[in-house]
Amino acid sequence: MASATLTPAAALAAEPRSKTAWVDVNVSLSRWPLRRLAQDEAPALVASLRKQGVSQAWAGSFDGLLHKDLAAVNAQLTDDCRRHSAGLVLPFGSVNPAAPDWEEELRRCATRHRMPGIRLHPNYHGYGLDSPAFARLLRLATDLGLIVQLALVMEDERMMHPRLRVAPVDPAPLAEIVKQIPGLRLILLNALTALRGKRLSDLLAAGEIYVEIAMLEGVAGIETLLRDIPARRLLFGSHAPLFYFEAAALKLKESVNEPATLEQIRAGNTQRLLATRPAKEVKQASNGLTKESRT
Numbered sequence: 001m002a003s004a005t006l007t008p009a010a011a012l013a014a015e016p017r018s019k020t021a022w023v024d025v026n027v028s029l030s031r032w033p034l035r036r037l038a039q040d041e042a043p044a045l046v047a048s049l050r051k052q053g054v055s056q057a058w059a060g061s062f063d064g065l066l067h068k069d070l071a072a073v074n075a076q077l078t079d080d081c082r083r084h085s086a087g088l089v090l091p092f093g094s095v096n097p098a099a100p101d102w103e104e105e106l107r108r109c110a111t112r113h114r115m116p117g118i119r120l121h122p123n124y125h126g127y128g129l130d131s132p133a134f135a136r137l138l139r140l141a142t143d144l145g146l147i148v149q150l151a152l153v154m155e156d157e158r159m160m161h162p163r164l165r166v167a168p169v170d171p172a173p174l175a176e177i178v179k180q181i182p183g184l185r186l187i188l189l190n191a192l193t194a195l196r197g198k199r200l201s202d203l204l205a206a207g208e209i210y211v212e213i214a215m216l217e218g219v220a221g222i223e224t225l226l227r228d229i230p231a232r233r234l235l236f237g238s239h240a241p242l243f244y245f246e247a248a249a250l251k252l253k254e255s256v257n258e259p260a261t262l263e264q265i266r267a268g269n270t271q272r273l274l275a276t277r278p279a280k281e282v283k284q285a286s287n288g289l290t291k292e293s294r295t
Contacts, residue, residue, distance in 0.1 A: 021055040026237030039241035042084040060119035064094025096125040097133035110144040117147030129173040151189040178207035192216040212237030
């Protein structure tokens, strides 16, 4: 009997139907490599998300940072989401364009695992955004109908182990690349520590780029941020279990924005992101990628 899979259509069907629902676009399964976390077992994290009223969460895997065998990482992530979350958690696979045969892993994420998107960690995988392979990955992911999540950082540099200090991703090349890839849907994770003001607004103007609030700091942070960017480009993310979900939720609860704006951030903006190309077009793109990778 074939195992159940999480399709883009199923993702759309699982969209929040209540104005009190939350969609968290920034969670991770498995274990943070440097210390144990309170919810680093999938059942515990899923139970916590349900308790908080989360109707859908988009998850990468901490294993995707340092493990060499990303095919095994992505297979385990898909299986964990299927077995432990009953559709609540959607898997976003890890792809490293600096690794051999990465095109085939990208294809597997789209067609075998039926993932809605992928999650990238350039600073852990050893490439810059000016790499031609990175631009190619964005194009192929777009052709396959995948959302792309790009993590600029994973933890505060003050918390990093002295033997594992990883510089933040430099987003400077992004704007020009995005302009050249129509249809790309890109989410910047953990980006609001340093990327603010005109730099952020100019980048978001380059294409369909979104940010989430996990690392947004400061009093009235959301009101201040919305002076620079439109609310339709802001998503809810907690960075759980590395960060506490409640910390992100409080950023919305202390906000004085209109309820409709808060609902848009909390859940509504994901509706456009989960809109996918027809399966026939994605299959054609996958077939083309498979043939190209064999030549």
